[in-house]
Amino acid sequence: MEKTGAEGLFSEMHLDILKEIGSMGTAHAATALSKMINKKVTMPVPNVSWVEFKNVAEFVGGAENVIAGILVTLSGNIQGMMMYLMDIDAAHDLAAIVVGQEHVSEERYAFTEMERSVIEEMGNILVSSYLGSLAGLTNSQIKPSIPFVTIDMANAILSVPASEFGKIADKILFIESQMSIENVKSSGCFILVPNLHSFYRIIRSLGVE
Amino acid sequence: MVRANMIVVGMADLNVTKSPGILTTLGLGSCIGIALYDGIAKVAGLAHIMLPDSKAIQNNSNKAKFADTALVKLIADMERIGANRRYLKAKIAGGAQMFAFNATNDNLRVGDRNAEATKRVLAVHGIPLVASETGDSFGRTVELYAEDGRFVIKAIGQGIRTL
Numbered sequence: 001m002e003k004t005g006a007e008g009l010f011s012e013m014h015l016d017i018l019k020e021i022g023s024m025g026t027a028h029a030a031t032a033l034s035k036m037i038n039k040k041v042t043m044p045v046p047n048v049s050w051v052e053f054k055n056v057a058e059f060v061g062g063a064e065n066v067i068a069g070i071l072v073t074l075s076g077n078i079q080g081m082m083m084y085l086m087d088i089d090a091a092h093d094l095a096a097i098v099v100g101q102e103h104v105s106e107e108r109y110a111f112t113e114m115e116r117s118v119i120e121e122m123g124n125i126l127v128s129s130y131l132g133s134l135a136g137l138t139n140s141q142i143k144p145s146i147p148f149v150t151i152d153m154a155n156a157i158l159s160v161p162a163s164e165f166g167k168i169a170d171k172i173l174f175i176e177s178q179m180s181i182e183n184v185k186s187s188g189c190f191i192l193v194p195n196l197h198s199f200y201r202i203i204r205s206l207g208v209e
Numbered sequence: 210m211v212r213a214n215m216i217v218v219g220m221a222d223l224n225v226t227k228s229p230g231i232l233t234t235l236g237l238g239s240c241i242g243i244a245l246y247d248g249i250a251k252v253a254g255l256a257h258i259m260l261p262d263s264k265a266i267q268n269n270s271n272k273a274k275f276a277d278t279a280l281v282k283l284i285a286d287m288e289r290i291g292a293n294r295r296y297l298k299a300k301i302a303g304g305a306q307m308f309a310f311n312a313t314n315d316n317l318r319v320g321d322r323n324a325e326a327t328k329r330v331l332a333v334h335g336i337p338l339v340a341s342e343t344g345d346s347f348g349r350t351v352e353l354y355a356e357d358g359r360f361v362i363k364a365i366g367q368g369i370r371t372l
Contacts, residue, residue: 057235057236063235063236064235064236064350066365069307069308071308073310107366109365109366148308148309148310150307150308150309150346152236152238152307152347152348152365153235153236153238153348153350153365154236155220155235155236155237155238155348156236156237156238156305156307156347156348156349157238157307157348158220158236158238159220159236159237159238159239159240159259159307159348160238160239160307160308160319162220162259163239163240163259163260163319164319
């Protein structure tokens with residue numbers, strides 16, 4: 001059977017390797033985040049899967065569910081984008097733990113400047129840690145941009161990586177990760193969107209071409 | 210919110226209906242919702258396109274994903290249920306820049322490029338664009354009513370607009 005697009009190039013073994021990168025990345029992320037906020041952070045081994053972009057929104061509460069999206073663009077040997085997505089209730093909870101203050105506004109969609117920058121920085125740490133292990137394992141240089149945060153409907157946020165990735169395939173590499181800070185559990189996910197050239201570089205440098 | 214009588218059009222998808230049907234697409238970001246309407250046959254069609262041009266990309270089998278190919282299929286599907294392309298009018302929404310990137314990188318301006326391509330393709334097919342709300346930096350849910358062609362736009366924390 002002829003396969004087209006990037007998903008055809010992936011076997012179970014590739015997914016296992018990306019999962020390995022994912023678990024190293026999240027371990028780094030948990031340590032880094034724990035240092036930043038001086039609280040116990042745990043992140044179990046993530047689930048890694050290919051998800052058709054039309055179904056991605058279901059994993060984050062539905063097309064119109066309002067989420068926080070942190071996006072970093074990648075340059076260097078590996079180019080593309082990476083995102084961390086979380087539900088806004090989780091975002092409020094996490095920000096409250098870090099700021100040490102409950103969210104007081106009645107407006108669920110409103111974030112204070114302080115909450116926003118906490119979310120931005122947490123997302124930045126999570127994404128950078130993941131990228132650090134990806135760079136190490138693939139012997140690549142990855143230069144992440146500053147983080148950009150948007151709070152809006154899931155589909156609207158996902159349209160950005162989807163259109164980037166839609167150029168080469170109809171599926172998105174989806175890394176689901178749970179995180180708990182002290183006893184507050186929240187789930188979020190990473191989306192890694194390498195361009196085609198970088199995608200091959202990842203596969204090649206992992207020695208599984 | 211999606212009501213029982215609505216047909217949901219997914220990302221990179223399109224659909225058509227006759228009056229009193231309602232088409233909706235949820236959370237347009239950089240994508241564009243292209244609404245076509247024949248007010249005589251009362252036939253409506255809605256496409257949720259993601260990229261401007263099918264010819265710029267190798268993996269282009271999904272016609273509904275691109276402005277150029279989606280419009281051709283949308284017109285054909287509407288004609289199949291009784292629309293006449295001479296009476297079609299268009300309304301569009303979406304094409305937002307969801308993240309505050311430095312907008313000099315062309316790849317990151319996909320919202321603008323989608324809007325420009327959609328307008329160009331409509332002109333090529335001679336379909337008048339009667340209303341549009343594109344750009345800015347927020348997501349939009351749209352609803353298209355086949356009974357009268359009204360195009361309703363909703364955004365988080367904002368009022369409802371009818372085009």
